Amino acid sequence: MSSPYSRTATLAIHALPARTVIAASLIACFSLPMYAQAQQELPAEGELQSVVVTGTFAKNRRTIDSESPIDILTSRDLQSTGSGELATVLARLLPSLNFARATGADASDAVRPAQLRGLSPDQTLVLVNGKRRYTSAVVNVNGSLGRGSAPVDLNAIPLAAIDHVEVLRDGAAAQYGSDAIAGVINIILKKGAAGGDVEVGYGQTQERDGKQKSIKGSAGFALGENGWLRLSAEVADRDPTNRAGADFRNPLEPRYGQVNQRYGDAESQPATVFFNSEYHINDNIDWYAFGNYGKRDTSAAATWRTAYNGTALRTPVYPEGFLPLQNSTLTDQSIVTGLRGEAAGWRWDASLNYGSNKFELDLDNTINLSIGALGIDSPTHFYAGSLKNEQTVFNLDAAREFAVPAFTGPLTVAVGAEARHEKYSIGAGDEASYIGSGSQGFAGFRPANAGSHSRHNESIYVNLEAEATKKLSGGLALRHERYSDFGNTTSAKGSARYAFTDALSLRGTASSGFRAPSLAQQYYTITTTNFQVINGTNTPIETGTFAVNTPQARALGAQDLKAEKARNYSVGLQFQPNRNFTTSIDAYRIDIDNRILFSANLALNSALQAQLAAQGTAVGAARYFTNAVDTRTEGVDIVSTYRIDLQDKDRLDFTVAYNHNKNSVRSIADNPAVLTANNLLLIDRQTIARATVASPKDKFSLVADYGFGAWNAHGVVTRYGSFTVPQNNVALDQNYDPQWVLDLSGSVKLDKNWRLVAGVDNVTNRYPAQVTSAGNLNVAGTQPYSIFAPNGFNGRYYYAKAGYSW
Numbered sequence: 001m002s003s004p005y006s007r008t009a010t011l012a013i014h015a016l017p018a019r020t021v022i023a024a025s026l027i028a029c030f031s032l033p034m035y036a037q038a039q040q041e042l043p044a045e046g047e048l049q050s051v052v053v054t055g056t057f058a059k060n061r062r063t064i065d066s067e068s069p070i071d072i073l074t075s076r077d078l079q080s081t082g083s084g085e086l087a088t089v090l091a092r093l094l095p096s097l098n099f100a101r102a103t104g105a106d107a108s109d110a111v112r113p114a115q116l117r118g119l120s121p122d123q124t125l126v127l128v129n130g131k132r133r134y135t136s137a138v139v140n141v142n143g144s145l146g147r148g149s150a151p152v153d154l155n156a157i158p159l160a161a162i163d164h165v166e167v168l169r170d171g172a173a174a175q176y177g178s179d180a181i182a183g184v185i186n187i188i189l190k191k192g193a194a195g196g197d198v199e200v201g202y203g204q205t206q207e208r209d210g211k212q213k214s215i216k217g218s219a220g221f222a223l224g225e226n227g228w229l230r231l232s233a234e235v236a237d238r239d240p241t242n243r244a245g246a247d248f249r250n251p252l253e254p255r256y257g258q259v260n261q262r263y264g265d266a267e268s269q270p271a272t273v274f275f276n277s278e279y280h281i282n283d284n285i286d287w288y289a290f291g292n293y294g295k296r297d298t299s300a301a302a303t304w305r306t307a308y309n310g311t312a313l314r315t316p317v318y319p320e321g322f323l324p325l326q327n328s329t330l331t332d333q334s335i336v337t338g339l340r341g342e343a344a345g346w347r348w349d350a351s352l353n354y355g356s357n358k359f360e361l362d363l364d365n366t367i368n369l370s371i372g373a374l375g376i377d378s379p380t381h382f383y384a385g386s387l388k389n390e391q392t393v394f395n396l397d398a399a400r401e402f403a404v405p406a407f408t409g410p411l412t413v414a415v416g417a418e419a420r421h422e423k424y425s426i427g428a429g430d431e432a433s434y435i436g437s438g439s440q441g442f443a444g445f446r447p448a449n450a451g452s453h454s455r456h457n458e459s460i461y462v463n464l465e466a467e468a469t470k471k472l473s474g475g476l477a478l479r480h481e482r483y484s485d486f487g488n489t490t491s492a493k494g495s496a497r498y499a500f501t502d503a504l505s506l507r508g509t510a511s512s513g514f515r516a517p518s519l520a521q522q523y524y525t526i527t528t529t530n531f532q533v534i535n536g537t538n539t540p541i542e543t544g545t546f547a548v549n550t551p552q553a554r555a556l557g558a559q560d561l562k563a564e565k566a567r568n569y570s571v572g573l574q575f576q577p578n579r580n581f582t583t584s585i586d587a588y589r590i591d592i593d594n595r596i597l598f599s600a601n602l603a604l605n606s607a608l609q610a611q612l613a614a615q616g617t618a619v620g621a622a623r624y625f626t627n628a629v630d631t632r633t634e635g636v637d638i639v640s641t642y643r644i645d646l647q648d649k650d651r652l653d654f655t656v657a658y659n660h661n662k663n664s665v666r667s668i669a670d671n672p673a674v675l676t677a678n679n680l681l682l683i684d685r686q687t688i689a690r691a692t693v694a695s696p697k698d699k700f701s702l703v704a705d706y707g708f709g710a711w712n713a714h715g716v717v718t719r720y721g722s723f724t725v726p727q728n729n730v731a732l733d734q735n736y737d738p739q740w741v742l743d744l745s746g747s748v749k750l751d752k753n754w755r756l757v758a759g760v761d762n763v764t765n766r767y768p769a770q771v772t773s774a775g776n777l778n779v780a781g782t783q784p785y786s787i788f789a790p791n792g793f794n795g796r797y798y799y800a801k802a803g804y805s806w
Helices: 018-030 086-093 519-523 551-555 606-614 673-677 685-692
Strands: 070-074 124-128 162-168 183-189 196-205 212-223 227-238 267-282 285-301 325-343 346-364 381-402 411-428 451-467 472-483 487-499 504-515 526-534 537-545 564-578 581-598 621-623 625-645 651-668 698-708 711-720 723-725 734-736 739-749 754-761 797-805
Touching (some): 086 162, 411 519, 451 519, 581 685, 625 685, 651 685
Antiparallel strands (some): 070 162, 162 183, 196 212, 212 227, 227 267, 381 411, 451 472, 487 504, 504 564, 526 537, 564 581, 581 625, 625 651, 698 711, 711 739, 754 797
């Protein structure tokens, strides 16, 4: 396996379809590309490029000077769609980001993951104001995008609080530590005492469901003469959508031929407050603080329980059948505070960062069939328990410029240290939720599942950046970390940029990185009911999810999790012949060893069931996390922007953006001997294919933005590439063709303060192809669309907004 590693990064280009790369390159270089999407933000009047802070410690680093590709999305860009969810907006603006809309996936309906460059959602690091954001408590354990991951909940951050977003599309573990394999998303909050805004919005789908009502705002306040406080708040009420089909499975059913399932976006009511502040203590020291508190109530539907189980009544409590509702509350809170200043020529920053994410789940409109005959004595409301993730981080960073006679620019030296403590907790539900077969829809966490687990790690780093000549710049970074649970790791990065002319430059990076196994992946455990299609029937099976250190997991061959190790290579070309036209083409390759996946649902035979029952767990299936595969990701990003300046300060902006991505498996870990002896595969075909082919192969967008006087017109055409929803039986795989989606909107400024916006997302009302009926994968037509569809399946969406700013 060592020979592929020695190849140069340019081989990533050759691995892609030649016609795809050539066509996209021609589009980028010769078509007209937009400001409102602003993958590379067009600068304000008089500026050459935007200044960035992500991936660099140098002062006044511009996007055009960066050795790594960086996207900048302004507040205006983030408001350019009808969505109020950050992850949805980023997926529409960034070709390399994918955000499917899970449904029927338990907690993943409430906390949906996004992925960058087709990798796992937890392989992207998220920062807020440059500080590490804590991950969600929810583990995606069902068959949705990002199965097995527990990433940051992007939708817990309201658009009202964001000034802009910087997206570093490159490995950065040597600079930031764990998780920065696919890239880094740095969310910069609004700041300053001046000005403010408030906006109300309303929208609904073509089917007259999914109504969304929102109010959000941001305002600044002076803290005497030396400081400021910025407050941002957002409240929304989002109705569910439903695209389920009528149920024609059993003519005996009282609700035969009716729509009984709820299949679409969950109902949710988020409410969040963010603050950002700074106070100038003296000429050398500033104090700063920012943080948030938010709650999101979500009501998602589990699988419809028919009135009859065969010909027998399931329960007299619900003689017509019932739809269990998973009603969750997500509480998200954080505070970051610190001091920064200058001393002896060094810029320094010392900060303390705490954040937590807690998920609590209640079940309604359901029963526990084990309480009384056919559940006759069962309650219909259950508390299923809680999950909580906490993170505390201390950072000390310092940077200084040194004059080097041989260089045309200064050498920036940055050093720093970090100490981080993490804690993951599971709280048990009430006894009725887990006793016997447990509450239908989601069996609660048992006392045996409950507990808290923690770890700590410490790290140090050094980062060097310099302009060696007027044409050549580069950087080196080295970071060493020590984790209390799995040991030491060191990451390194080298980068360079060479400007052939003022208009044309070549850039490249090579780095090593890692992702530590999360506490959630190591310790998440529960026994609940999962559905598997067996002999064409959607069959409920009691399934145990076991932590790798438990006797049950060890009996099935589990081993301690190791850190994922990554090697990133990229090479890019930048072309900017004038201030109105910019094009970049970046090819990349990412090799990941010991990639952590959630195992297949292991259908246990009677001998294995008896063995686990003797350990106190009676289940028909089992699963756990494992270092499963070594993977390779290869791709290319192309971004081109163009502005046409018209009369009277009118303007016409274009953006063309394209991403092509290919994931493949280089090797698969050996199957545990105990599973081989029982004809079971820990990592089956479906598990591997979900990690490689279940996200779109490519995405293309063409955006136009026309500003004329007080009016603005905005249009986006997006092509979502083909993808495959895999099964263990290759004959049941379903390949989805590319899909084109058109979004249009317009706005007008009524005066200096008022602004009205109206738009339509998915103007042509496009839906993905319906799920095949083969193998009953569509559950007899009641679940007609795939939850892997990158644009969802809500159809056309109308919206309007009214805003006032000062």
